[in-house]
Amino acid sequence: MISHTNQQIAWVHLTSRLRQTFVAILGVTFGISMYVFMNSFMTGVNDLQSDLVFTTISHVRIYNDVPRQKENILKKNFQEAKAIHIRNEKQILYQEGIKNANEITDFLEKQPEVIATTPQVNVSVSFRSGSNNINGILSGVEAEGEDRLFNMTNNMREGKWSQLKYQANGLIIGNVMAEEMNLKVGDNLTVQTFDGISRNYTIIGIFQTYTKTIDRTKAYLNIASVRQLISKNRGYATDIQVNIKNFDATSLFSNKLTALLPFQVEKWQAANEQLDAANTIRGILALAVSLTILIVAGFGIYNIMNMTVNEKIKEIAILKAMGFGGNDIVQIFLLQAIAIGFIGGLTGLLLGFGLANVIDQIPFKLASFNTLPMAYRAKDYLLGFAFGMLITGFAGYLPARKASKVDPVSIIRG
Amino acid sequence: MLNAMKTILKTEKLSKYFHQPQTFQVLKELTFEVKEGEFLALIGKSGSGKSTLLYVLSTMDTDYEGALEIKGEKLTGKSQNELAAFRNEHIGFVFQFHYLLPEFSALQNVMLPALKLGRCTKEEIEAKAYNNLDLLGLKPQALKKASQLSGGQQQRVAIARALINDPAVIMGDEPTGNLDSKNTDVVFGIFKELAKERGQTIIAVTHDDDFAANCDRIIEMSDGALIR
Numbered sequence: 001m002i003s004h005t006n007q008q009i010a011w012v013h014l015t016s017r018l019r020q021t022f023v024a025i026l027g028v029t030f031g032i033s034m035y036v037f038m039n040s041f042m043t044g045v046n047d048l049q050s051d052l053v054f055t056t057i058s059h060v061r062i063y064n065d066v067p068r069q070k071e072n073i074l075k076k077n078f079q080e081a082k083a084i085h086i087r088n089e090k091q092i093l094y095q096e097g098i099k100n101a102n103e104i105t106d107f108l109e110k111q112p113e114v115i116a117t118t119p120q121v122n123v124s125v126s127f128r129s130g131s132n133n134i135n136g137i138l139s140g141v142e143a144e145g146e147d148r149l150f151n152m153t154n155n156m157r158e159g160k161w162s163q164l165k166y167q168a169n170g171l172i173i174g175n176v177m178a179e180e181m182n183l184k185v186g187d188n189l190t191v192q193t194f195d196g197i198s199r200n201y202t203i204i205g206i207f208q209t210y211t212k213t214i215d216r217t218k219a220y221l222n223i224a225s226v227r228q229l230i231s232k233n234r235g236y237a238t239d240i241q242v243n244i245k246n247f248d249a250t251s252l253f254s255n256k257l258t259a260l261l262p263f264q265v266e267k268w269q270a271a272n273e274q275l276d277a278a279n280t281i282r283g284i285l286a287l288a289v290s291l292t293i294l295i296v297a298g299f300g301i302y303n304i305m306n307m308t309v310n311e312k313i314k315e316i317a318i319l320k321a322m323g324f325g326g327n328d329i330v331q332i333f334l335l336q337a338i339a340i341g342f343i344g345g346l347t348g349l350l351l352g353f354g355l356a357n358v359i360d361q362i363p364f365k366l367a368s369f370n371t372l373p374m375a376y377r378a379k380d381y382l383l384g385f386a387f388g389m390l391i392t393g394f395a396g397y398l399p400a401r402k403a404s405k406v407d408p409v410s411i412i413r414g
Numbered sequence: 415m416l417n418a419m420k421t422i423l424k425t426e427k428l429s430k431y432f433h434q435p436q437t438f439q440v441l442k443e444l445t446f447e448v449k450e451g452e453f454l455a456l457i458g459k460s461g462s463g464k465s466t467l468l469y470v471l472s473t474m475d476t477d478y479e480g481a482l483e484i485k486g487e488k489l490t491g492k493s494q495n496e497l498a499a500f501r502n503e504h505i506g507f508v509f510q511f512h513y514l515l516p517e518f519s520a521l522q523n524v525m526l527p528a529l530k531l532g533r534c535t536k537e538e539i540e541a542k543a544y545n546n547l548d549l550l551g552l553k554p555q556a557l558k559k560a561s562q563l564s565g566g567q568q569q570r571v572a573i574a575r576a577l578i579n580d581p582a583v584i585m586g587d588e589p590t591g592n593l594d595s596k597n598t599d600v601v602f603g604i605f606k607e608l609a610k611e612r613g614q615t616i617i618a619v620t621h622d623d624d625f626a627a628n629c630d631r632i633i634e635m636s637d638g639a640l641i642r
Contacts, residue, residue: 003530003532004529005526005529005530005532008529009515009526012515012517012518013517016517314513315515315516317513318513318514318515319515319526320474320498321472321474321501321507322501322502322507322526322527322530322575323498323499323500323501323502323503323505323527323530323531324498324502324530325494325495325498325499326494326495326498327495328530408474409469409474409475412469412474412509412513412587413465413469
């Protein structure tokens with residue numbers, strides 16, 4: 001129970017030293033606004049990084065490869081203790097690629113986590129034009145599915161992505177390759193597989209993902225044309241790309257698929273460990289910096305409240321002489337700290353939002369973005385406010401407790 | 415007549431020691447009683463222990479040996495919070511240096527102990543506070559900040575504050591020590607009236623011989639013992 005009288009005394013204390021109160025509030029405001037801003041910025045960077053990454057890779061990739069673990073097949077048949085020696089064993093891939101890709105994509109589409117799937121036929125080839133020669137990857141794709149996963153329409157610099165579906169010999173190449181080989185839309189490009197088969201295709205578009213290796217070495221062709229090039233049946237695919245609803249929750253999903261499918265399942269984190277690590281480190285960094293600022297603000301409040309207690313020590317003695325107990329004194333000073341925390345917290349959230357908004361407008365031209373990235377998440381605001389209140393409460397409690405222990409006799413007698 | 419009245423305050427073998435710079439007995443096994451409605455002056459030379467005794471009686475100083483009883487309630491051994499609540503209801507204080515809360519108005523200063531007690535509504539308390547201030551000739555100053563009042567005015571506000579909860583005992587540490595003779599007379603008159611008409615007990619430490627001479631009873635101390 002907070003007594004009304006104690007509230008009134010706390011209020012008079014706060015308003016009679018407006019400047020000190022103002023400075024204390026400012027400390028909290030600054031701390032919380034920095035917390036909100038730092039976290040918004042870091043989240044913005046993380047989100048953008050993810051967006052950038054997912055223009056070229058999917059959340060989960062399914063492919064067929066030689067089993068990773070070597071299995072001692074003789075052990076199965078000779079259970080009793082016997083010396084078994086296998087020399088120089090080799091793994092054999094009985095089946096190359098995924099033969100029934102449509103069946104598997106149908107199955108995947110039925111999973112509740114899945115947003116989109118698309119099959120790909122990826123072949124290592126060499127691109128030739130005159131004396132220029134680049135080794136790269138020819139990716140046979142379904143235009144619509146690929147667009148759903150990687151938003152290819154947005155990556156197009158010239159030509160139309162959808163044309164890929166209709167033009168069997170239409171090739172879309174990266175802008176770096178186009179530059180290096182001096183190619184433009186309408187030119188022809190020879191593609192040679194490692195089996196020695198060579199074919200000519202017409203360039204119908206140029207894309208740019210801002211990932212240079214991809215822009216230099218990758219080209220897209222209609223999936224049917226690639227199957228034809230490497231003499232495979234309808235339904236053949238080397239990879240199936242899958243996007244799920246929550247890209248942070250790939251572990252559970254890939255474990256589930258590993259149990260259900262006879263293929264390898266790779267989550268994006270495994271293929272991009274450095275990215276995952278960078279995201280985590282940025283998160284830790286943002287938390288560390290903003291908490292430090294909040295703690296500094298907490299020290300500010302502690303200092304000011306301590307000064308107040310020292311200044312008011314006579315009044316505290318008088319209040320105790322008049323019959324105010326230790327709890328009342330704690331309440332009076334804690335209320336002041338909480339009021340400072342509350343007002344500072346609210347203005348901090350506003351300032352943080354304003355700051356994020358302003359920084360969000362600053363032009364920043366790099367790769368595919370024009371302004372600094374910024375995210376607006378309720379979680380950052382709620383946590384910032386909660387931390388602020390927690391720290392001011394704690395910073396206020398210590399001096400308040402000290403005040404409650406003042407011995408009135410020693411003060412009044414001098 | 416006085417002997418027929420109730421005992422309001424009782425001490426039994428009250429002793430107190432100071433340990434700094436060396437152990438020294440300030441109060442030596444004091445045993446005495448104070449009756450209801452008595453106006454008592456505590457006198458003695460500097461260092462005789464009279465102020466120390468007053469602060470022990472006030473319940474603020476709990477570092478003593480022996481027993482203290484006010485209004486029939488044994489106060490020795492109670493917790494600080496219990497004592498604070500007891501002071502709030504039954505004891506009023508007037509200090510030598512007026513000790514008001516400087517940021518509050520005179521009226522608010524007077525009201526605080528009653529608001530803390532919470533026995534009456536805010537309106538009743540306010541009316542009573544005005545009444546007390548009027549009694550001490552301070553009604554025009556009621557809404558001024560305590561820090562804007564003169565020394566004499568502050569002392570009278572402190573007295574009005576001490577009276578607000580109708581305490582059984584009012585204690586003063588040189589309550590007139592800082593006042594000119596005119597204001598001393600005013601304050602003395604008020605105390606006298608309170609003791610006589612409302613039956614409140616007054617215990618005042620004083621250096622002022624005239625003040626002491628007019629009291630009902632004088633307790634004189636010397637070297638921690640009662641000599642009169």
